[in-house]
Amino acid sequence: MPTGLPQPAFVLIRPQMGENIGAAARGMWNFGLDRMRITSPRDGWPNSRAVAMASGAGRLLDEAQLYETTAEAVADCTYVYATTARPRGLTKPVLSPEAAMKEAAEKIAAGGKVAVMFGPERAGMENDDIALANAIINVPVNPEFSSLNLGQCVLLSAYEWRRASTEIVHERMEMGGEWAEQHEVERLAEHYEERLEEAGFFFPEQKAAHMKQNLRNLWSRMPFTRADVQMMHGIMRQMVRWKDRG
Incomplete structure (x- = not known):
């Protein structure tokens, strides 16, 4: 029918x-x-x-x-x-x-x-x-x-x-996981900042504060899922292990 x-x-x-x-x-x-x-x-x-x-x-x-x-x-x-x-x-x-x-x-x-x-x-x-x-x-x-x-x-x-x-949804985000919470992104930012500090990335010293602010701003612009955050942590950990092996 x-x-x-x-x-x-x-x-x-x-x-x-x-x-x-x-x-x-x-x-x-x-x-x-x-x-x-x-x-x-x-x-x-x-x-x-x-x-x-x-x-x-x-x-x-x-x-x-x-x-x-x-x-x-x-x-x-x-x-x-x-x-x-x-x-x-x-x-x-x-x-x-x-x-x-x-x-x-x-x-x-x-x-x-x-x-x-x-x-x-x-x-x-x-x-x-x-x-x-x-x-x-x-x-x-x-x-x-x-x-x-x-x-x-x-x-x-x-x-x-x-x-x-029909009500048409013209744009949507297809989610493969949950969005990361703010404290998770903050911990990721701290992790990268600590390791980059150890690597001497923030140079010269008088520009370090501005470089760190730009890096934090970059993290805040990126829509991370929890899986994304975990992967980024893993990337940095592996890079550090590779350096230590060398």
């Missing part, structure tokens, strides 16, 4: 290759979308190549709704977007994927039922298809090479939906 999460339906208009349908399913499920609708697939339905390409997203294909025409596929929707590189002279709002999915999220949150249409691979949607849409989604691609694969276009739109509908 589809998840209960409010979301748009992604409508594949007359898709030609089963592999592209499978790639579209995979892209949708990557970003939490599972409402797929398909109109008149060229190679019939179900399609074994679509299933193979969908990998872990095969459930979307099992639950995909099949329609004869574009009009039937979007008949229950209150707002429809058409993804196309060529508006073809029709007067409609043209939005970027980011703006369209943000708007779609707002409409769905207000109780609307939204669909996003994707045309067949070779020539895209016909004017009769686009005429059913309220707005157009136009991807800002390289004008010298504007053709997008069906799976790519679905993936891009699904990603923008995820960004618009």
Whole structure:
């Protein structure tokens, strides 16, 4: 069964290759979308190549709704977007994927039922298809090479939906251990200062205080984990042992 999460339906208009349908399913499920609708697939339905390409997203294909025409596929929707590189002279709002999915999220949150249409691979949607849409989604691609694969276009739109509908953490630290506490870093600083003092590093004497302050400042700028601190202690101990052996 589809998840209960409010979301748009992604409508594949007359898709030609089963592999592209499978790639579209995979892209949708990557970003939490599972409402797929398909109109008149060229190679019939179900399609074994679509299933193979969908990998872990095969459930979307099992639950995909099949329609004869574009009009039937979007008949229950209150707002429809058409993804196309060529508006073809029709007067409609043209939005970027980011703006369209943000708007779609707002409409769905207000109780609307939204669909996003994707045309067949070779020539895209016909004017009769686009005429059913309220707005157009136009991807800002390289004008010298504007053709997008069906799976790519679905993936891009699904990603923008995820960004618009989910709290995204834009930066995080992947921790491999616990952060070192201040007293642990302080002990590390003392260890290095003591050994460097013995080695005659703080020279000449009139610059020693400033050199030590710079070294302490360096330690304070470095975000150490406890494992980092232990390793740095080990490095210094080994260097001292090596010197003593010599």
